[in-house]
Structure formats: C-alpha cells, structure tokens
Amino acid sequence: MDEDKELLEKMKLRILRSFKWKNDVVSPLAIELGITKEEFEKILMDHLDMSSLESLHSTFESARPRCLSKRLHADLRLCWLCDVMEIVTVDEANRIKMSLVKEIIDGKEYEKVLEDGKKQIVDLLSI
Amino acid sequence: MDEDKELLEKMKLRILRSFKWKNDVVSPLAIELGITKEEFEKILMDHLDMSSLESLHSTFESARPRCLSKRLHADLRLCWLCDVMEIVTVDEANRIKMSLVKEIIDGKEYEKVLEDGKKQIVDLLSI
Numbered sequence: 001m002d003e004d005k006e007l008l009e010k011m012k013l014r015i016l017r018s019f020k021w022k023n024d025v026v027s028p029l030a031i032e033l034g035i036t037k038e039e040f041e042k043i044l045m046d047h048l049d050m051s052s053l054e055s056l057h058s059t060f061e062s063a064r065p066r067c068l069s070k071r072l073h074a075d076l077r078l079c080w081l082c083d084v085m086e087i088v089t090v091d092e093a094n095r096i097k098m099s100l101v102k103e104i105i106d107g108k109e110y111e112k113v114l115e116d117g118k119k120q121i122v123d124l125l126s127i
Numbered sequence: 128m129d130e131d132k133e134l135l136e137k138m139k140l141r142i143l144r145s146f147k148w149k150n151d152v153v154s155p156l157a158i159e160l161g162i163t164k165e166e167f168e169k170i171l172m173d174h175l176d177m178s179s180l181e182s183l184h185s186t187f188e189s190a191r192p193r194c195l196s197k198r199l200h201a202d203l204r205l206c207w208l209c210d211v212m213e214i215v216t217v218d219e220a221n222r223i224k225m226s227l228v229k230e231i232i233d234g235k236e237y238e239k240v241l242e243d244g245k246k247q248i249v250d251l252l253s254i
C-alpha cells in the first residue's frame with residue numbers, strides 16, 4: 001500500500017474508533033448486517049472521507065433518538081395501529097416512543113424496552 | 128348484553144373476519160402484541176365503528192406496502208446507513224426495499240426476505 005494511503009487509513013480508523021457511537025452504533029450495525037466490526041469499519045472508510053467521518057460525529061446526538069424512535073415505530077407496529085387504523089393517536093404514540101427512547105439511551109436493552117412498549121400499547125388499547 | 132349491542136358486535140366481527148388482511152395483518156399484529164386474536168378483535172371493535180371498519184378495508188392495499196417498506200427501512204438499519212451516514216443512496220434504498228416488499232406480498236416469509244436484503248446491502252457497500 002502507498003504510504004500516504006496507509007497513513008490516511010490509519011487516521012480514518014483513529015477517527016472511527018474514537019467515536020462515542022462506536023459501541024452504540026458501529027458494532028451493533030456490523031452484527032446486524034452479519035459482518036465483522038473490521039469489515040464494517042473498512043466499508044465506512046472506503047465510503048467516507050476524513051471530513052465526512054468527522055462530521056458524522058456531531059450528528060450522532062440528534063440522529064440516535066430519531067433512528068431509535070423510527071425503529072420503535074416499526075417494531076411496535078405503529079404504522080398499522082397509529083398511521084392506518086388510527087386507534088393509537090399520534091400524541092399517544094409519540095409519548096410512548098419518547099419515554100422508551102430515553103430508557104434505551106439511558107442504557108436499558110432494546111428488546112426489554114420494546115416488550116415494555118408493547119404492554120403499554122395493549123394497556124392503552126384495552127382501556 | 129343489550130340485543131342491539133350484541134347484533135352490532137356480530138356485524139362488526141363479520142366485517143373484521145371477512146377482511147382479506149385478517150391473516151396478513153390482524154393475526155400477526157395480535158401475536159406481536161402478545162395477545163390472542165380474539166382480544167385484538169375486541170380492541171378493534173371497541174375502537175372502531177362499522178364505517179371505520181369498512182373503510183379500513185379499502186386502505187389495506189396501499190397501506191401494506193408502505194408499512195412493510197417502513198419496517199424494512201428500520202430493520203435494514205437504513206435510518207443509519209442511508210439517512211444519517213448516506214453511504215446507501217435514497218435511490219438504492221428504495222430500489223432494494225421495493226423489490227423486497229414485492230417478495231413479501233408474493234408470499235415469501237418476512238425474516239427470509241430481510242436476511243436477503245441485508246446481504247444485498249452488504250454487497251452494495253462492498254463494491
């Protein structure tokens with residue numbers, strides 16, 4: 001490998017591994033895509049230049065709640081219950097999702113929070 | 128139970144059980160929420176009047192692809208890969224999701240299609 005290229009890769013890897021979201025995003029994403037963390041790091045380095053990698057850093061804080069909320073919307077089947085059937089209101093859905101997102105960001109396991117969210121939805125619908 | 132109420136419930140149940148989407152939507156939703164199909168039918172009958180139940184019927188065809196596409200977006204982690212990191216383009220994401228949605232609607236199992244979708248994403252990112 002060309003020396004400059006090698007240096008660039010080292011610098012990119014340093015940025016990647018310094019990310020706060022390495023454990024929260026990069027590693028889980030690699031597992032979910034069925035590839036190793038190293039393979040996923042290579043993908044990120046190949047697709048993003050230094051400044052993109054750096055700027056991703058700052059989007060983390062706002063992107064994580066949004067992506068978690070969308071994931072919960074899908075996993076709680078709110079597309080059906082809220083968007084289509086309208087038996088859960090948008091306000092109720094947002095309230096539940098926001099509280100669940102907070103729990104996940106505070107460190108609780110996604111699957112446990114999801115189960116709890118399903119119970120909240122059923123309770124709400126059974127009133 | 129009041130006779131009128133009983134009749135109304137019977138008619139609502141008839142509408143519900145005549146739905147094409149009973150097997151595709153109602154039953155899976157009940158399972159995912161951890162309740163019986165009968166409990167979920169009761170929830171739907173309690174929350175929706177006859178005309179709402181009837182009108183839901185017609186939204187099925189358009190709602191199902193949309194909800195499946197959103198669910199795939201979440202499960203393929205496209206919120207991160209496409210919306211945040213932008214290493215999968217919106218066009219590529221839509222192309223993959225549309226073809227997967229078609230496979231699911233044609234009867235293929237969601238989990239199998241999802242696995243296939245993940246491989247397509249990894250292949251795309253590894254070029």
